[in-house]
Amino acid sequence: IVDISELINPFPGLRPFGVEESHLFFGREGQSDEVLVKLSENRFVAILGSSGSGKSSFMYCGLVPSLNGGFMTEAGSIWKVVVARPGGGPIDNLAEAILMKDKSYINLSEEDKLIKKTITGTVLRSSSLGLVEVIKQLKEEQGAGNVLIVIDQFEELFRFRKIEAATSDMDESSAFVNLLLEAIHQFDEQIYVTITMRSDFIGECAKFPDLTQMINDSHYLIPQMTRDQKRMAIEGPVAVGGGKIAPRLSQQLLNDVGDNPDQLPILQHALMRTWSYWTENRKPDEPMDLRHYNSIGTLKEALSQHANEAYDALNKREKEKFQTRLPC
Numbered sequence: 001i002v003d004i005s006e007l008i009n010p011f012p013g014l015r016p017f018g019v020e021e022s023h024l025f026f027g028r029e030g031q032s033d034e035v036l037v038k039l040s041e042n043r044f045v046a047i048l049g050s051s052g053s054g055k056s057s058f059m060y061c062g063l064v065p066s067l068n069g070g071f072m073t074e075a076g077s078i079w080k081v082v083v084a085r086p087g088g089g090p091i092d093n094l095a096e097a098i099l100m101k102d103k104s105y106i107n108l109s110e111e112d113k114l115i116k117k118t119i120t121g122t123v124l125r126s127s128s129l130g131l132v133e134v135i136k137q138l139k140e141e142q143g144a145g146n147v148l149i150v151i152d153q154f155e156e157l158f159r160f161r162k163i164e165a166a167t168s169d170m171d172e173s174s175a176f177v178n179l180l181l182e183a184i185h186q187f188d189e190q191i192y193v194t195i196t197m198r199s200d201f202i203g204e205c206a207k208f209p210d211l212t213q214m215i216n217d218s219h220y221l222i223p224q225m226t227r228d229q230k231r232m233a234i235e236g237p238v239a240v241g242g243g244k245i246a247p248r249l250s251q252q253l254l255n256d257v258g259d260n261p262d263q264l265p266i267l268q269h270a271l272m273r274t275w276s277y278w279t280e281n282r283k284p285d286e287p288m289d290l291r292h293y294n295s296i297g298t299l300k301e302a303l304s305q306h307a308n309e310a311y312d313a314l315n316k317r318e319k320e321k322f323q324t325r326l327p328c
Helices: 019-024 031-042 055-068 090-099 110-126 130-142 156-167 172-185 199-207 209-217 227-240 247-257 261-281 290-295 298-312 316-325
Strands: 044-049 079-084 146-151 191-198 219-221
Touching: 019 055, 019 227, 031 044, 031 055, 031 219, 044 055, 044 199, 044 209, 055 079, 055 146, 055 191, 079 090, 079 130, 090 110, 090 130, 090 156, 090 172, 110 130, 130 146, 130 172, 130 191, 146 172, 156 172, 156 199, 172 191, 172 209, 191 199, 199 209, 209 219, 227 247, 227 261, 247 261, 247 290, 247 298, 261 290, 261 298
Parallel strands: 044 191, 044 219, 079 146, 146 191
Antiparallel strands: none
């Protein structure tokens, strides 16, 4: 007999699904095939979509598993996937993401990590072929295979560019874009590049003409999920997790989320909370139902109720520290 309280919650909440959670990712079956074709033809694809549309989850649980499964036939199934975000230092962040694929790097001291990261960053900055050189070295140490460079939340580069323009004479953002483009235009190493980006930032790409051309040639706009696809995203993980959900709760969740793609992360969060409440408070043989969903505040109040619970769990000193950080 399975103890329902010991089942792992199959919903990630507000964060994207990870690569290791592809068995819990439902609702976008078949869409990765279109992306594979574009990536195969151009060695580049931009995955675009509105905020909360599931771009990162689609990347990690749709595209990457398809590559590892050998569905890009001519490239094989041996892939190293490097995931980086531009953040406040795109080249340094890329350097660290590449180094994290080296198991020996993980075991180094912090001082040795900094030294190796500095060296790798220097190589990346040395020329537009710096990324190719670093990947070549990685493959010499780690073995052959294709390399997919994933730049998640690419729109962060535009924020970095604005700060850079105000505080520095350097143009690291352009150098970063050139590294990516040179990597896909050369043929000595099998390097592929994918970026995920919010569609409302697409106009910012015009500042990089060559990047604009690549996006024009090869992009995939994440389609809005249909009601049936959302139903799969609700009921699929519940089944995989070994749980049950009442049909009326599925209907209520679908009605509450509506057609707003911004609500998809909120839906995942509400499902995560409902599952947790259900495992702790269920009656014998009772499925996840409306009473569990209502108890966590529904989609409307789930986030604020969760935040209040987290705050109430703090001790007095932690609460005082938290209050001092609140804006006036």
